[in-house]
Amino acid sequence: MxxxxxxHLDFPDFDADREAVLERAGAAGVAHFVVPGTTRRHWDRVLALGTREAVSVCLGLHPYFMDAHRDGDVAALAExxxxxxxxxxxxxxxxxxxxxxxxxxQWALFDAQLxxxxxxxxxxxxxxxxxxxxVAKRLRQLALPAGGLIHAFAGSPEQARAFLDLGFVVGLGGxxxxxxxxxxxRAVAALPDDGYVLETDSPDMPLAGRQGERNEPARVAEVCRKVAELRGQSPEQVAADSTATARQLFGLRARS
Structure with a gap:
């Protein structure tokens, strides 16, 4: 699995066919989805998705949407x-x-959430x-006890190692x-088996050959195959390793 x-299954991009998107993902072997929050206004949409057994949720304030954030949002996030x-x-x-x-x-908002x-x-x-x-320097200063995920990692082997040494894993996608x-x-090939998770960032972060298309979770299977090729491993091994790492990081139930 x-x-x-x-x-981002809460985004309006999926309003017309969300159930079909989830069905296609299931057919591709995707059994669980982690949906992050981006703005206070949309946390309710994220939390509503989290009532599904196959969905886990995060809550936060995304730096891309600075115009949407207001004074009091960090206090509201804590609540x-x-x-x-x-x-x-x-x-x-x-x-x-x-x-x-x-x-x-951005840095002030990031620090508050850290x-x-x-x-x-x-x-x-x-x-x-x-x-x-x-970011690695700031994380080193704070020494967060539960680590986390560097989403959509696109850096060097050395940068990946710096994050891993801080207790983080990297997200591999399109x-x-x-x-x-x-x-x-080169970074993907050098990662330890427990150093990464797979992701799509749907509806964004399109895969090669799919530029301009809406991304969706079913395509994490394609990411898996490419990561396996880069690492010289089987897709089954990459699926098992990335799933185990995601479960460990987010405390997901084993049946998910």
């Missing part, structure tokens, strides 16, 4: 995490250095774009399927 360790102990992580949160004009606010994760002893799901080294991603391919 496979776990899509990061997919929501308290009210919903079924949440398996804090996130999606992090740093997106493509948006220089909001970087100061401290929540530390207080609640929850893993943290991190969006990290063009900021691997700076970026790994692109032929030009040679540095990432």
């Amino acid at each position: 496979l776990i899509d360790a990061h997919c 929501c995490l308290e009210a919903h102990p079924e949440a398996v992580a804090v996130g999606e949160c992090g740093i997106d250095a493509r948006f220089d004009e909001t970087l100061g606010a 401290r929540l994760a530390r207080t609640r002893r929850l893993p943290v799901v991190i969006h990290c774009v063009r900021a691997n080294d700076k 970026a790994a399927t692109h032929d030009r991603a040679r540095r990432l391919h």
Whole structure:
């Protein structure tokens, strides 16, 4: 079986055919889905999905949506995490250095969520774009007890090792399927068997040859095959290893 360790099934992109999307994923061998929160306004949608046995949820404030965040959102996040102990992580949160004009606010919001994760002893799901080294430095300073996931990892073998040494795992998705991603391919090949999870970031992060298409969780099976090729392992081994790592990281029930 496979776990899509990061997919935005709450997004409106799936409103017209969400059940069909889940059915296709099941047919492809995907048995569990981890859905992160991105804005306070949409936490209810995420939590509603979490009532399904096949879905686990995270709650967070995403750096891409800085315009949507308001004063009081971090306090509301703390209250929501308290009210919903079924949440398996804090996130999606992090740093997106493509948006220089909001970087100061991003770091303040990120720090606040990291401290929540530390207080609640929850893993943290991190969006990290063009900021691997700076984020690793901050995580080293905080020493989070439950580690977490570096979502959509696209860095070097050395950067992957820095995150692993801090108790994190990396998320492998569509970026790994692109032929030009040679540095990432070297990182994937060098990872330990328990150092990664598989994800789609649906509806985003399209796979090679599918640019411009809506991504969906069924395609985590394609990611699995590509990761297996890069690692010189069977898809069955990669599926088993990534599933075990996702279960360990998020505390998922064994039957999921």
